[in-house]
Amino acid sequence: MTLPQDRSPNLLLGATVRSAERVTPGFVRLALHGADLERLVDRGLDQRMKLLVPRGAYPAELLEPLLPEREWRRRWRALDPAARPALRSYTVGEARPALGELDVDVFVHAEPGPASAWALAARPGHPLLLSAPDAGLERAAGDRVAHGVQWHPGAAERMLLAGDETAFPAIAGILRTLPSEAAVEVVLQVADRADLALVEPFLGGAVPDVRMREPGTPGGLPLLDGVAAWADAHGAAAAALGDRFFAWSATETARVARIRSLLTAAGIRSDRAHAQGYWNDRPRSD
Numbered sequence: 001m002t003l004p005q006d007r008s009p010n011l012l013l014g015a016t017v018r019s020a021e022r023v024t025p026g027f028v029r030l031a032l033h034g035a036d037l038e039r040l041v042d043r044g045l046d047q048r049m050k051l052l053v054p055r056g057a058y059p060a061e062l063l064e065p066l067l068p069e070r071e072w073r074r075r076w077r078a079l080d081p082a083a084r085p086a087l088r089s090y091t092v093g094e095a096r097p098a099l100g101e102l103d104v105d106v107f108v109h110a111e112p113g114p115a116s117a118w119a120l121a122a123r124p125g126h127p128l129l130l131s132a133p134d135a136g137l138e139r140a141a142g143d144r145v146a147h148g149v150q151w152h153p154g155a156a157e158r159m160l161l162a163g164d165e166t167a168f169p170a171i172a173g174i175l176r177t178l179p180s181e182a183a184v185e186v187v188l189q190v191a192d193r194a195d196l197a198l199v200e201p202f203l204g205g206a207v208p209d210v211r212m213r214e215p216g217t218p219g220g221l222p223l224l225d226g227v228a229a230w231a232d233a234h235g236a237a238a239a240a241l242g243d244r245f246f247a248w249s250a251t252e253t254a255r256v257a258r259i260r261s262l263l264t265a266a267g268i269r270s271d272r273a274h275a276q277g278y279w280n281d282r283p284r285s286d
């Protein structure tokens, strides 16, 4: 569920890089720390946050502590577009709020945009602002709110997870919450098999259908082939389960509609098939 900005429990949190490690060929793990991170919701799953990727030093307007989402966005919009931080969505990785610690796994694109480039250059001591749910504000908004989470399996007893590298932190976060015997099927797209290391520790008994992407080509077509093969083999049985089936997928934005239609053409209800654009296969202006 996602609340409107004026009710968002997100606050602008300040963090500092403790380490930035190339954990696999494709991923940089940013280990962040700071007192503000003690406020972070520790939910795992596909919990979304925004990184404000700096271009040089942060403007003073954004450095006031704990700005609510509506206010930091207002200030951000008023800044010179050439100088303001780039906004990029990322998944809240392993969070240890009691210690003020958070890990963020950043996939480095072949043509690095601001976020990938910043992660590659990150060194201990570098500051980073992120907008993420504050545990106290979220509690105050009510029990049923899980702001920025799209994994809503409900009564599902069979599940499908599908995604490319940018979705691996979210898929790992979701798998971490499932019992090892859960009936979950997984379709993954990678250019380098070594990047599967982000997900493999959490697969339990699931054997993923891994589709290879030609290195250097962005694309999402191999993932679509994998979802199509899954839908041919299992779509009708999953559809017959109704509420007891749930699919979650994330990949390049232009391919999302195709994933949704592959699943709904197999008879799966659209409200049981979440498909989300995680990145755009075209240069961005911001």
Ligand SMILES: Cc1cc2nc3c(=O)[nH]c(=O)nc-3n(C[C@H](O)[C@H](O)[C@H](O)COP(=O)(O)OP(=O)(O)OC[C@H]3O[C@@H](n4cnc5c(N)ncnc54)[C@H](O)[C@@H]3O)c2cc1C
Pocket (backbone or CB within 6 Å): 048, 049, 088, 089, 090, 091, 092, 105, 106, 107, 108, 109, 110, 111, 112, 113, 114, 115, 116, 117, 164, 165, 166, 167, 169, 170, 217, 218, 219, 277, 278, 279, 280, 281, 282, 283, 284
């Ligand atoms: C809810 C949500 C959660 C996300 N979580 C994560 C996460 O935890 N980790 C993570 O790495 N990403 C995650 N993403 C994806 C991330 O936001 C995008 O990949 C982002 O666009 C990267 O920003 P950038 O500045 O590096 O590149 P951009 O400026 O956005 O793009 C620069 C260039 O890179 C190319 N490009 C962008 N993405 C890809 C790609 N995936 N593969 C190949 N080429 C690409 C574009 O074509 C463009 O030419 C998430 C997205 C969403 C919506």
